[in-house]
Amino acid sequence: MVTAAIKAWVAAGLLAVSLVAVADDGPVLQRIAERGVVNACTNVENRPFAYLTPSGQAVGFNADLLENLRQVLSQRLGRPIAAQTIATSGANRVPFVQQGKCDVIITGFSVTEERQRLVDFIFPGFYASGAVLLTRDDQPVESWESLRGATLCSSQGSTYNQSVAERYGVNILAFAGLTESAQALRDRRCIGQVMDEAVARLRLQDSQQWQGYRIQLPVILEAPWSMAVAKGDPQWRELLEQLALHWRQSGFLYDLESRYGLPHKHPLDPIHGAAVVVDSQSLPYFLQRLSDGFERLNSSTGWNFPVFYDGWTARQFASGIVTTLQLSAIGIIGSCVIGLFGALAMGAARPLRWLVRGYVELLRNTPSLAQLYFIYFGVGALLRGGLEGGAAPWYANPFGLAALCITLHYGAFAVEIVRTGLLAVPASTRDAALALGYGRLGRLWHIQLPLALRACLPALGNNMVQLIKGSSIAYAVAVPEVLYSAQEIWSERYNVVEMMLLVLVTYFCAMALLAWALHRLERRLRIPGGGA
């Protein structure tokens, strides 16, 4: 495992800590006995399988399975064992179980071939589910195939995203959680929500809010949900396999399904899905000449850069870079405009001044991620009231709202910066301009602004650099910028380190480009003898 060691080294080097990471490969059962705790990775945002109570405890179908496992382990090990739920998402559960942070994954984890190479699945599965489409009653949908080009909502890390996107040619908007994607559906950001059949049925049953919505189209991509464990511990796997069989045969699962109002499912056999196919044909020409080298790098050292040899991945990542650049460009221009007008308004009459000050303080003193969530769902919910009809409104575009949020956030900083720049123009210069017969506007345009721009350019440039870095929060609302597309790639291929390095390089390049442009601008604007 030379590569693993190198990867661990990269992490350690980043922290400048000279400790060496050692993977725990000891038998899982011993570890559980030692600690007296069995740790299960689960997604706690998936009602009714696992969700939180007001006390912060995870309950639900999966939690009941874990409780049963806990009892069995307590008996087997002859001492009371506690159970602990570790909240995970699709992006981190596999690394967690590999690292030993959790002993078992119990969540809506469907079996795929790619995953079978990384973890051991426990058969029989404890449930099975497939994807359905939840839409408005009045939304006509003929078949999955007819959805080509349409936009569907989903949640991040869901197994269905990539498959549905590839198979049916739809755009997937993947949100942080089920509630966000539900709200997005209600706001008509998409024509339907792709979700687990069981979760969708339950939602239609138990909530009055979902009147007027229905499930359309047959279930697709049905796959067993299995517990999964790290590879290399046959004893632990065997114990769980026996338990899983017992759950199925004793009717324990049937009872649980009834209790949570879930449709009863027969266990499915393990499937053999298609392996990841390398698509080198559609690569750009300059990469085709390099692709062999990168594939060899992958097979010989384990450093996997699919971006350089697989066409689909290359396009995905390239479009991520373009999106980041677009977001940054809009934000940079927008924030400067806001900065200019905001700074001018600060010198205006009272109600306007107060309004601007309120905006600046509010935006500067709260996290931009929370602002993004608020704007995204707030604007949607407020505007939704007045709009009926099928067409997607302009604000259905996550890119636009993310750009708006980034612009507003960094615009607030720009207001302060431009204001101090304007203050830096000496009063004597302003008086001199008046004496020369300039009007207020002429003075502003010809004297004050040019001088203020020179004074505040370094600070403004710094704000722009912050903006480029900060544009990564658009990731949270499913804008396919560079971090998002990298995450899509690594959740498919598990090459986290490589993709992260590429993302960092991308940001550094963008920032270097900006720094170079600013430097040129600063030199052009320099007034000989005008001071530093």
Place this chain on the structure above:
Amino acid sequence: MNEIILASLPWLPLMLKGFALNLWIGLLAMLLACVAGVCLGALQRAGRPWLRLSARLLTQLLRNSPWLVVMFFVMHLLPYEWHVAGQVISLPAWLKAVFALALPAAGNASEIVRGALQSIPRTQWEAATALGYSPVGQLRHVILPQALRLMLPPALGLYCVVTMSSALASLLGVGELLSASREILAATARTDLLLPVYGLVLALFFIYIFPLSLLARSLERRLAHR
């Protein structure tokens, strides 16, 4: 309206607990960043060129990395526990978030320290040398006491940024305020709670951060008028 308040009230303790974690993460990350920043910042003014250069390079690397990307890096690549001489040091997700925030913050802190050291007049260094202080002694007894006052306002500003950035940890499953909100929204499965819950998140942060940033600004003004 009343109904919404009633529905969200039982979840308030969970949210406050999440916010406490935000504050705790922010505080620890800032402490770490200060320690690392003072070292790095002082090294940026070191006598040996290679020390100065590598400190400057590291500072720029840390300072210019996007916070969210660093967060992803640390979360995915650090193991959840270290084995050191038979001892097991476990590394929960929130602690990783502390490291992740401390890294870019240390870069910024290093620049703050360098800037403050630079603005101490050269004569002060020379006077300290004349009095027979060693290089570390010069810093400790003559320069830092003067520079500290200059560092305080930007450091306070940095602390605000670090605390606000702790919300980014929600994207990686740390149970802080924003994740708690998401889990609450998932558990209640009510979309009409989205707005009040996220509004409360904004309000909590604002109530804590706003006075601090006012303080930072007034300190800065006082320095400027001296």
